[in-house]
């Protein structure tokens with residue numbers, strides 16, 4: 001374990017952010033890593049609990065305690081405390097293909113379930129994870145793991161988000177010939193085009209792609225499986241043809257159908273889905289051609305973001321960096337409690353008030369608000385007409401109010417994967433929520449040689465769950481192809 005009395009002697013210390021006034025002037029990451037000594041001190045706080053809830057219970061539902069990829073947290077904490085960073089990296093990579101993604105953007109359910117969180121001082125697990133993997137890259141410890149034998153089996157992975165990348169990497173390491181098909185120009189899915197650079201710079205994805213190519217994965221960009229050719233160099237492929245060319249298809253296309261707000265005035269210009277706005281800025285940062293759509297910019301505008309989750313926060317941070325005049329975020333749910341009741345919630349993920357780094361940059365937040373209509377001038381949105389609601393979302397008479405808005409960003413989540421094209425053409429069954437039906441034992445869809453993982457199977461979720469599902473899906477595919485598997489969970 002870490003230091004036996006570490007948790008008694010050492011205060012929890014987190015990474016800091018650079019000041020707001022400075023960080024909103026650019027799109028780079030702004031988290032300041034701890035020094036090596038401070039990171040080792042933080043690892044020394046780990047108590048190596050008899051039941052380490054941090055490490056996860058192997059449960060499969062969102063909200064289950066601990067780490068969804070079952071990172072061996074007490075073990076790597078001890079290795080970091082001892083200064084054995086290289087072994088810590090080996091340990092971390094044994095359960096997580098991409099700890100540099102989760103070390104940056106995971107909400108860290110591990111910390112919520114840490115025993116020291118009972119009095120609000122969990123081990124800084126995410127900070128330690130990120131320090132291990134960043135150090136591993138700096139020291140050249142992350143190398144391609146090339147399969148010693150090839151199986152001759154061919155697998156097509158549709159979609160290059162974290163689920164597809166994890167699935168492809170595991171399958172290549174098992175010796176299969178893996179091809180990833182991605183409709184966009186680069187790999188990463190929402191990590192590349194949704195999550196802004198200030199949360200995760202995209203070179204972090206690029207270097208993993210280089211590693212995976214060295215491991216034998218072939219990436220086919222600008223290839224829309226089941227789609228129609230759209231110009232801009234995008235090629236369409238019929239998934240039935242792929243079933244002839246490949247032994248197995250893995251569907252990891254994410255949950256891309258956004259939730260709409262069909263109220264009066266929705267047709268006005270200036271009202272956009274978050275995922276029309278965010279990818280444009282990510283492409284600007286990486287000098288990727290913007291595509292045909294007109295620029296959507298928050299510059300000098302009153303911006304209203306509807307939706308209180310990660311996507312909403314990313315719209316806020318991006319709007320501030322584009323010099324918005326003001327940013328207001330509306331959430332239909334009532335404000336959660338400032339402090340959870342640990343006796344009722346620990347070690348589960350608690351519902352409580354959280355303030356993201358983007359919200360802390362100056363967003364005004366309104367809770368229990370329903371938007372009833374948009375109005376505008378000359379076809380351009382100018383105002384939102386809102387009302388406060390009770391806990392059953394029923395409008396409270398007399399609480400109506402208006403908000404100025406020249407840009408409205410809809411960030412209310414995603415309902416399910418896109419059904420047209422890929423899924424309808426293949427005819428795979430859907431579950432009652434409209435996601436691809438495949439169970440958590442074998443990730444197999446209603447077609448035996450078609451598997452599915454990540455948001456396309458579970459609905460909108462988290463990067464860490466996508467990685468877990470990609471790994472387990474790869475294991476199941478390997479078992480299906482070879483009759484046995486040595487791939488780890």
Ligand SMILES: Cc1cc2nc3c(=O)[nH]c(=O)nc-3n(C[C@H](O)[C@H](O)[C@H](O)COP(=O)(O)OP(=O)(O)OC[C@H]3O[C@@H](n4cnc5c(N)ncnc54)[C@H](O)[C@@H]3O)c2cc1C
Nearest residue numbers: 159161162163183189190225253254454455461462463466
């Ligand atoms: C704005 C935003 C911010 C987020 N922030 C966080 C966060 O901070 N932390 C966190 O843990 N989670 C966050 N999430 C959620 C997280 O990004 C997703 O849960 C995760 O990326 C899902 O991974 P995936 O691989 O299943 O799908 P995706 O990342 O959606 O990747 C799917 C890929 O498949 C491709 N594709 C789809 N259909 C086809 C087709 N027919 N042919 C070819 N390619 C296809 C898509 O282009 C895409 O590249 C955020 C989500 C959004 C939208």
Ligand code: SF4
Nearest residue numbers: 046047049054114115
């Ligand atoms: S729950 Fe916290 S203190 Fe216990 S083993 Fe995990 S990280 Fe260490």
